[in-house]
Amino acid sequence: MIYTNPWRIATALCLPLLAAAPASAALVCNAAATPVQTVYFENDPNPTDDAWTVTISCTRGPTDPASTDYTLQADNGFNPIGNTNQAVNGNGQTNRIAYELYRTAPGNGAWGGTAATDFAGTINFGGALTASATHVFYSRIAAGLNKSAKLFSDTVTMRLRYDNGPGNVDAFPTFPVSINNQSVCLLSTPPGNIQFTYASFQLAAATASTAYAVRCTIGETYTMALDATAGNLLALNYNLALSNPTGQTGTGFPQNFTINGTIPGGQSGTCATGMCTSTQTRTLTITY
Missing domain, CATH: 2.60.40.2040 (CFA/I fimbrial subunit E, pilin domain)
Incomplete structure (x- = not known):
């Protein structure tokens, strides 16, 4: 007796399906x-x-x-x-x-x-x-x-x-x-004129003044000075002084000061007529 056992050889081929994925937004x-x-x-x-x-x-x-x-x-x-x-x-x-x-x-x-x-x-x-x-x-x-x-x-x-x-x-x-x-100082009110009236040989001193105001940034220190504190007009000697000669500190608001002037008494002066006038210019400097 001849025994036979039929069988088959099977081969499977897998082909993967490649599909492109949808592109994602790249904005x-x-x-x-x-x-x-x-x-x-x-x-x-x-x-x-x-x-x-x-x-x-x-x-x-x-x-x-x-x-x-x-x-x-x-x-x-x-x-x-x-x-x-x-x-x-x-x-x-x-x-x-x-x-x-x-x-x-x-x-x-x-x-x-x-x-x-x-x-x-x-x-x-x-x-x-x-x-x-x-x-x-x-x-x-x-x-x-x-x-x-x-x-x-x-x-x-x-x-x-x-x-x-x-x-x-x-x-x-x-x-x-x-x-x-920025730090800043300015004359919020500039000084005006100092105007003296003086008679020859008067006994009392003649006085005059002008007010001004300085505004500086909060906390800013500053000093003030005149270019000269003395002068001569019509052969009359005069003196000038600041009301607050020492250093100041700004508050952000105007701070008020004066320039005070004096002509000592007993001076004759020079005037060929009944009334004479003369002027000089002085400079106030604020340093900060």
């Missing part, structure tokens, strides 16, 4: 603003206004849309008081200086922390993979603030919203603010 945007760096002078009667720029830059993938809408918001900084930005350097009101940011012009079109004050626009790529848009914004500091002479600082955080598909993540870039409040 990414961010914003960068120029640092706000300004110098403040308290004696300037006008607000301190400056212009700056902020740029929104985007990149996309080949399959991403050719444009994206965006809005850009700015908060009130690290040290707000209500809706007002403040740069600070220390404690107390003299160490805080208020400022504001605007979209349209200094004092108009606030750029703040609400949707109504956002920058808004559209980034158009065309056929490129990168594109950007730039906006001008403005800063304003009110005139006549009485603050310490120092460097004040703050940080403003922006919020950039744009359409980058599912899983949208806003960008939160920041920019620094620095305000340099």
Whole structure:
């Protein structure tokens, strides 16, 4: 007997199916603003206004849309008081200086922390993979603030919203603010004329004075001096003296002083007529 056992050889060939996965969105945007760096002078009667720029830059993938809408918001900084930005350097009101940011012009079109004050626009790529848009914004500091002479600082955080598909993540870039409040002294009320009336050989001294006021930045020390404290008019010797000859410290407000003059008695003077007049100019110097 012949036993046979038929069997088969089977071969299976696996061919994997390779399919391209759908491309994921690659749109990414961010914003960068120029640092706000300004110098403040308290004696300037006008607000301190400056212009700056902020740029929104985007990149996309080949399959991403050719444009994206965006809005850009700015908060009130690290040290707000209500809706007002403040740069600070220390404690107390003299160490805080208020400022504001605007979209349209200094004092108009606030750029703040609400949707109504956002920058808004559209980034158009065309056929490129990168594109950007730039906006001008403005800063304003009110005139006549009485603050310490120092460097004040703050940080403003922006919020950039744009359409980058599912899983949208806003960008939160920041920019620094620095305000340099310069020390300054000025004659808020200049001295007037000192006018003597004197008769030859009078026994009593003749006196006259003039008032003036100096305004200096808070904490700024200063001294005052005349170019001369004595002189001669019509052969009459006179003397001048400051009411406060020692050093002073500014308060941010006008400080009042006088220049006092004396012509000692017993002088004849020189006058060929019944009434004679003569003048000299003196200089008051404030050093700070």
